[in-house]
Amino acid sequence: MNAVTKYIRRAKFENLTNPTTGLPSGKLIEEQLKTIKNQENWTLLYIGVYDMEPFKEIQGIVALDDVLLFIATVLKESIEKHGTLNDFIGHAGSNDFIIVTQPDVASVICHEVTNRFNKEVQVFYPFRVRQEGKVITIDSRGNKLESPFMTLSVG
Numbered sequence: 001m002n003a004v005t006k007y008i009r010r011a012k013f014e015n016l017t018n019p020t021t022g023l024p025s026g027k028l029i030e031e032q033l034k035t036i037k038n039q040e041n042w043t044l045l046y047i048g049v050y051d052m053e054p055f056k057e058i059q060g061i062v063a064l065d066d067v068l069l070f071i072a073t074v075l076k077e078s079i080e081k082h083g084t085l086n087d088f089i090g091h092a093g094s095n096d097f098i099i100v101t102q103p104d105v106a107s108v109i110c111h112e113v114t115n116r117f118n119k120e121v122q123v124f125y126p127f128r129v130r131q132e133g134k135v136i137t138i139d140s141r142g143n144k145l146e147s148p149f150m151t152l153s154v155g
Contacts, residue, residue, distance in 0.1 A: 018091035020065045021072040029090040029098065036100060043106040047075070047113065047154050049095040054135040054147035059124070067124050067150065071117065075099060078112045110154040117152040125149065 018025045024032070036042050049071065056064045072089075075097060079087045088100040101109060122130055129135060135147040 018068075020068045021091045023072055023075075023089055023091040023097070025091045029092055032088050032090065032100060041102060042100055043103045045099040045101065045106060045110055045154050046092075047071075047097040047099065047152060049117075049150055049152055051135070051147050051150045052095050054137050054145070055124070055150055057137050058126075058129065058135060063124060067121065070121070070124070071097065071152070074113055074116050074120075078109050078116075082108050082112065114152050114154050121150050121152075 016026060016028045017023060033044075049067075052064065052067070055067070068091075072091070075089050079089060079099065079101065082105045083099075083101050084105075087102075088098075090098045092098050099109060099113075125135070133149075135149065137145045137147065139145055
């Protein structure tokens with residue numbers, strides 16, 4: 001295989017994965033959902049992260065990328081611990097992820113992912129913010145806004 005062919009294959013793969021987390025996105029998620037929709041014995045977990053914007057405002061995009069990598073790690077480790085080789089993890093959007101897994105382990109994965117993220121995400125905040133227990137930002141009109149720490153919700 002020549003260098004151009006390798007580059008084209010790599011570019012196609014990179015367009016199918018999230019550049020930050022490396023998880024499948026877009027077309028790969030669509031293909032996975034099309035594949036499983038006619039199968040039995042699967043569950044789709046939809047994972048959403050709340051209050052990312054205030055975090056990004058105080059910490060910046062690089063720190064937010066670290067949080068996204070952390071989420072991907074939590075999801076992967078939970079699947080490795082409780083799931084099967086056929087399970088699927090995808091990064092559906094900026095703060096949205098999916099897991100396709102077996103119904104009998106879905107609640108365990110849901111519980112572990114949510115608890116671990118909600119407990120450990122605070123390490124990404126500055127010490128003074130952790131002490132205050134909230135994120136304080138200023139909007140474009142100069143108003144002080146208070147937001148909670150990021151949380152993860154699974155449905």
